Amino acid sequence: MSAIPFRQLKPRVRLPVRAALRLAPLGDIWHKPALSGVAALAVVLLALLAAGRLDLTLYASAGAMCALYGHGLPYAARARALGWVVLGMLAGTAAALVTAALTDSVAIRVAVAALLAGLHKAACDATRIGPPGNVVLTFVAASAAFVPGQRLADVPLHVGLGVLGGIVAWVVGMAPGLVRPDGPERIAVARALEATARLVRARDEARGSEGTAGLVPAHAPGGAPWPPVARASQGTPSPPGARAPQSPAWPSGARGDVRRTQGGDDHQVRHAAAAAVNGAWQTLLRSGDRRDGLRRLLVRAESAAASAGGGVDADVLMAWAHDLRKGRPVPEPPLCDARTDAAERAELDGIAAERAEPAPVAGARWRVPFVLVARWWRVVVTVFAGAALAGWGSMALGVGRPYWAVVTAAAVFAANTTMSWSRALQRVLGNLLGVALFTVIVPVTRWGAVALIVAVLAMQFVTEAAITRNYWLGSVFVAPMAMLMTEFAGAGPVPALVADRWLDTCLGAAAGLLACVLVPDRRAAARVQDGLERLERLVGEPLTEGRDARDRLRGALVELREAADVAAGEWWSATLPQERIAAAERAGHHRLAQLSA
Incomplete structure (x- = not known):
């Protein structure tokens, strides 16, 4: 098999703007995570309201927000996936709370939050858990790392509240299976x-x-x-x-x-x-x-x-x-x-x-995700570098909530440099509009606890619809929801909240994008070569019947297209043989038709 005639590495700058901001059609199942997230959060918030302890919202909502995951999975698989998501959420939250209790150093707290962000990203990518991915996990853990006055003795209680919220999320996520199990x-x-x-x-x-x-x-x-x-x-x-x-x-x-x-x-x-x-x-x-x-x-x-x-x-x-x-x-x-x-x-x-x-x-099956995460060291390192740089920069500027910068940097990291640029642009625009929306609705939320709860639930519901159209549109509602969540612990000055959010968003987007540019995926072109050679080998094999041959060929087609799209978006990579890739894909589709006929 001949090698791909890759030419010398050269920079290719692609910074799309209109394509990054274009709205897509509404997602077909947006209402499922929207209703689940609202239901789980409503149960938790109303219970805390009845107990007069809305100041504990962060801990209970950590588990409740797991209801957003797993809506594309069959219910048997969803039951397992939600359990693992809750476990991962609470493990990260516990580590962050222990850090907050043991040290007052903002630099150390930023480092721990950034490390957790890298681990969350690697775990979500390796297991392909699906939306909302690592961002929710990182937001909760980073927020927990900066809880003021956290005591070590309170950690079990706070994690226990997260467990209760996770149970609510699991029940809410599985409940539709009673009506429509398939x-x-x-x-x-x-x-x-x-x-x-x-x-x-x-x-x-x-x-x-x-x-x-x-x-x-x-x-x-x-x-x-x-x-x-x-x-x-x-x-x-x-x-x-x-x-x-x-x-x-x-x-x-x-x-x-x-x-x-x-x-x-x-x-x-x-x-x-x-x-x-x-x-x-x-x-x-x-x-x-x-x-x-x-x-x-x-x-x-x-x-x-x-x-x-x-x-x-x-x-x-x-x-x-x-x-x-x-x-x-x-x-x-x-x-x-x-x-x-x-x-x-x-x-x-x-x-x-x-x-x-x-x-x-069973033991071998559960070991697979951990092995995959261990191999995704580059993702962990890159996300950690960008998130830590953003958090430390925010700290140096005296911004009150560096964890917002950490979360933004982690959210910017995407499949390649071009997609990271698009995500950074979407995040900045969405947060700018979201901050404006927050200033409009915050006076209403300060009428009372019920008004605040209703506003948070409304933002959560609309977010799930808007984000299927474009990430920036979803961010318009995510930003005020994140800012309103801080109000449960006590109302703060609106100008300070707005300034912190805007500065942290800009710092996080810049630092995250810088990390993606400085550490490009240099294996991207090699994966295209591997995928192309695999597809050409399968196409060249004698025509045999059977499901296994179709599955292998279909998988090779999907993997090659994925690898080619990722490599094409890297700003520093080898020139891809597009004509050969297209010819191999056409031959693969033709052979797949022969195998299916």
Whole structure:
């Protein structure tokens, strides 16, 4: 296998502005984390209000905010994931509280908060827990590190309140399963059907109109260039040392957002369909033995994507997806030609045999995330450097809350330098507008405790809707919510709060971006080479039937596109062989169609 003809390393500066600020369509499941987060926080805040101890909000909300996680996972997997998130949240909070109790040194507190930020980032990226990622964990831990007057004897009580909040979050997160136990699986398969329908429609239009290209997504959620498709394969970690993608994959929340392109091929639409199908299989394989109807739909979608027909067109696929989202009975695919029926039955039999195999040993399964985190040392070091630099800079300027700078620096770190720039720009703009919103609503919140609670819950709810459209829009509501949370411990002067937030945001964004620029991902191009060689090797293998061959090829396509998108956004990297990558992707999609036919 020939090596990629990489040319000499050279800087390439990409600082998109309009693309970074462009609004995407509203996410398809934004209401799920929104309602869960509001419900868990409401239980905690109202209980503290009844007890007359709203000053303990930070500790109880640490556990309650875990209700924001895991909404794309089947309920069995969600139960485990929420348990680990609560454990990680409380471990970081406990470490921060102990630090606050043992030392009054702001520099040491900043260092501990920055180290926790790096560990949170590595853990979330390695396990691909999904949104809201490391930011909530880091915000709570960094805030706890700067609690004034913290005593060591109070740490058990405060952590205990976090445990109670975590229990509330776990119950709230699992409660929808009592009504719709297959909800996450339905959403995952619906996304795959919708992405496949776009592919089928694009292919039909290309056949019917000479020289007209297919339909591709206009832009990814968040307004950034086409993002790495990491969310489609939540169970497959990225290579060690890579920055995990931040923007959600297109099939997850941008239904119907398409535009016509001139003179290009449809490899992006094919990639989106492959990623959505891959993500749906990952979800179904975690869901046990009771989703056979959904598996039949997904197998039929594979047949449709492979030009095998399967007796369905794009409109039928979209109708099936609509039925799944609405909770209607799972559609039954119609009979089709004998060859396709036989291939689909063979695949379903293979899936059943795979599910019958013994599960991996529990101890080995739980060790995997810790091993992955240990390999992500570069992420830990880079986030620590940026967060510590931001916190110490804030301390040197005499800002009252350096932990806000730490959180901003940690939030800026993204999949590559270009995405980090976009995130920094979004964070600064969103916080500027958020500070203005805070000055408008803070007089109302000081009418009483109930008004403050209502304002916080409203900000939490709106945040989950806004952030699916763009990170900057979500930050408009995150910033005032974070500032209002400080009011539970006692009202402070508004001008000081506003100045602290604005200075810390600018310092954190600058320091985080500087760390990303000074420590670029120099393995990015090598991962493209590895992914390209793997895909070319799989395409060159003799044509064999079986689900394993399709899974390996589909995974290779997703990994190559992810690696190429990450490498293309680094400002200092080798020039990528774009023509060879595109040719390999076309060949891979063609071979995938042959394997699925």
